[in-house]
Amino acid sequence: MTTTTRPAIDAAALRADPAAYSLRVVVLPEPLRFGQDAAQDLEHLRLLRTLTSHAVRLHWTISGRPSFPLETYAHFVAPSDGVGLDDMGHAVEWARDYRYGTFYYRRGPGIVTVKDVRPGQPAARMVIEEGADRFERLAESPDGLPGPGDDELVTDAVEAGLAVEAGGRALVLPYRMRHWPVPYLAV
Known part of the structure; x- marks a missing residue:
């Protein structure tokens, strides 16, 4: 065996x-x-x-x-x-x-879209146009340190439930969707 x-x-x-x-x-x-x-x-x-x-x-x-x-x-x-x-x-x-694909973001030309269908939360979808590049830069930051002038972005993301922060660092909660769940249209 x-x-x-x-x-x-x-x-x-x-x-x-x-x-x-x-x-x-x-x-x-x-x-x-x-x-x-x-x-x-x-x-x-x-x-x-x-x-x-x-x-x-x-x-x-x-x-x-x-x-x-x-x-x-x-x-x-x-x-x-x-x-x-x-x-x-x-x-x-x-x-x-836990379910893969319940809280993620995708990037597009000049925008970031966020989908949140976590259990126990009201379903939400949003489109970030103004500051999309800054949002994505913070989301992909390896250390979570906000860039110059990003304090308001972090505050807004925390207030919107899109991030948490501790020790001067932030963690954007939705992850970047790189692999589609099967079926990808499932809620």
Whole structure:
């Protein structure tokens, strides 16, 4: 009998080149530890948002809880397991709400469109025309540091539920849609 093992990839390798793992099954060998520092939680969520965008089939373990409400990150790839009983319960809640393609953005010529159909949230679609390039630059920023003059953009995105911030850094919540779910028209 042949056994297939999934490659264990550390978080640093995933952060360095997430596109290399697109559409692949990857195991994160160490738990992602949440709840000790909001800025660190933001960086873990940034990694999960990026991997969700690249449709990486990630198997990972959670320790603790992110400093933000579940509805802000339930659209990112959910944990497969938890370190303790409370963590496992949170992993189950997260997995219950996770569906690929429920909160994403797409770019077009001079615009960004956002679709939000997360469970428990009112469905919303929006088109960003003014500042679309700045929004996308912040969304794709590897560190979440706003550019010069982007303070108002961050404030507006947080107020609109499109971003969270901690420690002077922001995380745009919708991920860039790179792979269409099947069927792509499904709600």
